[in-house]
Amino acid sequence: MKGKNISPLMPLSAWVIFIFIFCPELHPQAIKCFFCNREINGTYIVVDGNYYHPEHFLCKKCGKQIKGSYQKLLDDYYHLDCYEKETAAKCDVCNQIITGEMITQDLKFYHPECYRKFIVPKCSVCLEPLEGEYKIDVYGNKFHSWHIGVLDQCETCGRIISKSLTNGGRYYDDGRHICNLCYEKAVFSQSEIRDLLAKVIDKLIEMGISLDKNNISVHAVDKNELKSISGMEKFDRLEGFCKSQYLSDFVKNKKKNIKFTHKIYVLTGLPSLNIEAILAHELTHAWAAENTPDNQPPDVREGSCNFISYQYLFYSTDPEVKFLLLNMEKNPDPVYGLGFQKIRNKFYGKPVSALLDYLKTGN
Ligand SMILES: [Zn+2]
Ligand SMILES: [Zn+2]
Ligand SMILES: [Zn+2]
Ligand SMILES: [Zn+2]
Ligand SMILES: [Zn+2]
Ligand SMILES: [Zn+2]
Numbered sequence: 627m628k629g630k631n632i633s634p635l636m637p638l639s640a641w642v643i644f645i646f647i648f649c650p651e652l653h654p655q656a657i658k659c660f661f662c663n664r665e666i667n668g669t670y671i672v673v674d675g676n677y678y679h680p681e682h683f684l685c686k687k688c689g690k691q692i693k694g695s696y697q698k699l700l701d702d703y704y705h706l707d708c709y710e711k712e713t714a715a716k717c718d719v720c721n722q723i724i725t726g727e728m729i730t731q732d733l734k735f736y737h738p739e740c741y742r743k744f745i746v747p748k749c750s751v752c753l754e755p756l757e758g759e760y761k762i763d764v765y766g767n768k769f770h771s772w773h774i775g776v777l778d779q780c781e782t783c784g785r786i787i788s789k790s791l792t793n794g795g796r797y798y799d800d801g802r803h804i805c806n807l808c809y810e811k812a813v814f815s816q817s818e819i820r821d822l823l824a825k826v827i828d829k830l831i832e833m834g835i836s837l838d839k840n841n842i843s844v845h846a847v848d849k850n851e852l853k854s855i856s857g858m859e860k861f862d863r864l865e866g867f868c869k870s871q872y873l874s875d876f877v878k879n880k881k882k883n884i885k886f887t888h889k890i891y892v893l894t895g896l897p898s899l900n901i902e903a904i905l906a907h908e909l910t911h912a913w914a915a916e917n918t919p920d921n922q923p924p925d926v927r928e929g930s931c932n933f934i935s936y937q938y939l940f941y942s943t944d945p946e947v948k949f950l951l952l953n954m955e956k957n958p959d960p961v962y963g964l965g966f967q968k969i970r971n972k973f974y975g976k977p978v979s980a981l982l983d984y985l986k987t988g989n
Contacts, residue, residue: 827839841885842888
C-alpha cells in the first residue's frame with residue numbers, strides 16, 4: 627500500500643521561447659493585435675504568426691504581461707515560473723504544490739507529511755499511523771502487532787481491549803477481562819438463559835436433532851464454578867459443560883427404560899449470541915450421550931458439537947454472527963478447531979442427518 631517517491635517536476639512539454647520585439651518601420655501595412663483586434667501603431671511582437679501589442683501578450687495563469695521568455699502549453703502562454711506552478715504536482719490532501727520529496731499512490735501525489743497524517747491507515751488501538759507490519763483481526767481492525775501481549779484481548783470476542791476499539795472493558799469477579807462491546811450485550815439472569823435454552827432446543831429439533839426439553843436444565847455459572855464442575859481445571863477457554871446422567875431399570879440383568887437427565891452449565895456474563903452458540907454445542911453433547919457410543923475420539927466429538935453450533939449460527943441475524951463463525955473456522959486448537967475443520971470438510975452442505983448417522987454408527 628505504501629507509495630513510492632518520485633521526482634516532483636513534470637517533464638517539460640514545451641521549449642522556452644524568447645520574445646522578439648519589432649519596430650513598425652519593419653512592417654509598412656496596417657496590422658491588428660491578436661488580443662484586442664485593434665490596429666498596432668507602435669512596437670509590436672509576433673508569436674506563432676500572430677501580432678500583439680506588447681502589453682497584450684498575457685500569461686494564462688497570472689494574467690500579466692509577459693516580457694521575457696515564455697512557455698507554451700497547448701494554445702496558452704505562461705511566464706516561466708507560472709508555467710512551473712501550473713504543471714507541478716499538487717498534494718491531494720492540502721492541494722499545495724509539492725517541492726522536494728513526494729509520495730504517489732493510486733495516481734495521486736502527496737507531501738510525505740500529509741500522506742502520513744491523512745492517508746496511511748491508523749491503528750485501531752492507539753490511532754497512530756500504521757507503518758510497516760501490522761495485524762488485522764477477524765473484525766477487520768488493523769493494529770500494530772506490538773499491542774498483542776501488552777494489552778489484554780477480550781476473553782469472549784478476542785478484540786484488543788482499549789478505549790478506542792472497545793470503549794474499554796471490565797473484570798469479572800472470576801478474573802475474566804471482557805470488553806465493553808461484549809459487556810453491553812451480556813446476559814446474567816437465569817431466566818434469560820433458560821429462555822435461550824428453549825429457543826436453541828426448538829431450533830435443533832427443527833434441524834433434526836431429537837432432544838427432550840423436560841430432561842434438560844441450564845445453569846449459569848462463573849469460570850471457577852465451571853472449572854470445578856467439569857473437572858477441567860486447566861482448560862482456560864472452557865465456556866460450557868454438559869453433565870449427562872441416566873437412571874435405568876434392570877430387567878433380567880439388562881438395562882431397560884433408561885432415563886437421561888442433562889445439566890448444562892454455561893458461563894454467565896456473555897453476549898446472548900455466544901450463549902446460544904455454547905448451548906447448541908452442549909446440547910449436541912446431550913444428544914450424543916443418548917445416541918452414540920462413548921468411545922468417540924475427542925476431536926470427532928468436539929468437532930461435531932462445534933459443527934452443529936456452527937450450523938445453528940447460520941440461522942442467526944445478529945450482525946456479530948459472522949465473526950463468531952470466523953473465530954470457529956480459525957480456531958487452531960487441535961481438538962476444537964482442527965476437529966471442527968475435519969467434520970466440516972466431511973459434512974458441509976450435507977443434511978444434518980448424515981453427520982448424526984456417522985456419529986451413531988461410525989460411518
Ligand atoms: Zn492589443
Ligand atoms: Zn504569469
Ligand atoms: Zn500536502
Ligand atoms: Zn497502535
Ligand atoms: Zn469482547
Ligand atoms: Zn464440548
